[in-house]
Amino acid sequence: MVNQNKSLTKGLQVLKEIMNNEESINANTLCLKFEIDKSTMSRLITTLINEGFIKYIENTKEIVYVDVIQNLTKKKKEELIVKQTHTLLNEIFSQTNECSYISVLDENMLLHLNQVDNSNRILKNRDSIGYHAPLHATAMGKVILAFSNIDINTLSLEAFTNDTITHQKRLQLNLQTIKELGYAIDDEEYEHGLRSVAVPYFSKNKELIGAIGVSGLAARLDIEKLQNFATILQNLAKSHKTNII
Numbered sequence: 001m002v003n004q005n006k007s008l009t010k011g012l013q014v015l016k017e018i019m020n021n022e023e024s025i026n027a028n029t030l031c032l033k034f035e036i037d038k039s040t041m042s043r044l045i046t047t048l049i050n051e052g053f054i055k056y057i058e059n060t061k062e063i064v065y066v067d068v069i070q071n072l073t074k075k076k077k078e079e080l081i082v083k084q085t086h087t088l089l090n091e092i093f094s095q096t097n098e099c100s101y102i103s104v105l106d107e108n109m110l111l112h113l114n115q116v117d118n119s120n121r122i123l124k125n126r127d128s129i130g131y132h133a134p135l136h137a138t139a140m141g142k143v144i145l146a147f148s149n150i151d152i153n154t155l156s157l158e159a160f161t162n163d164t165i166t167h168q169k170r171l172q173l174n175l176q177t178i179k180e181l182g183y184a185i186d187d188e189e190y191e192h193g194l195r196s197v198a199v200p201y202f203s204k205n206k207e208l209i210g211a212i213g214v215s216g217l218a219a220r221l222d223i224e225k226l227q228n229f230a231t232i233l234q235n236l237a238k239s240h241k242t243n244i245i
Contacts, residue, residue, distance in 0.1 A: 109135065
């Protein structure tokens with residue numbers, strides 16, 4: 001019990017130091033600060049990460065504090081979105097016979113919250129629930145960009161295929177067209193052989209919740225079919241508004 005209390009105390013001290021640090025911090029600095037060996041510090045950091053109190057900055061070993069309350073609120077909202085849009089996704093699949101999705105904005109990335117594919121096809125879209133995707137290279141991401149106030153200058157316009165939009169001016173023009181049409185198309189911009197279409201999904205209070213859409217093999221989904229699907233998606237989005245804000 002004494003050892004457990006000491007370990008808990010050390011863990012709380014480390015967490016407090018990370019919380020009070022205005023910038024990111026690394027494990028070596030924490031080891032020196034508290035005179036803790038690397039293996040013990042690694043265990044403490046892993047525990048704090050697993051419990052959702054801290055995280056590594058993407059692709060680095062720099063550690064930052066995570067607002068736990070904010071994360072819990074965000075998770076609760078995401079669970080509510082999934083619950084209240086499940087029927088909508090089923091109806092989208094029923095009318096298009098293609099895999100349907102609901103996705104939201106998550107730290108300048110697209111987060112896939114849920115998908116429905118009730119087809120008997122041997123080749124199906126992979127399970128993307130919980131995965132992130134770039135905003136500029138996906139239909140749902142571009143919809144969110146078009147109908148929100150995100151500064152595209154803050155985005156890294158990485159090329160995923162030869163058709164990915166990688167220039168800000170071209171992306172801005174594309175987003176203006178999307179806003180006028182009310183839908184976006186991904187014409188093999190994120191993955192070769194896949195196309196998708198998406199529309200914005202608003203709450204009853206007219207706040208943008210995220211995007212709904214469908215995707216499938218490019219060989220099966222030509223642009224004309226995607227445009228027809230866009231009309232279906234728009235009609236279903238209007239008839240399935242929720243109180244989520």
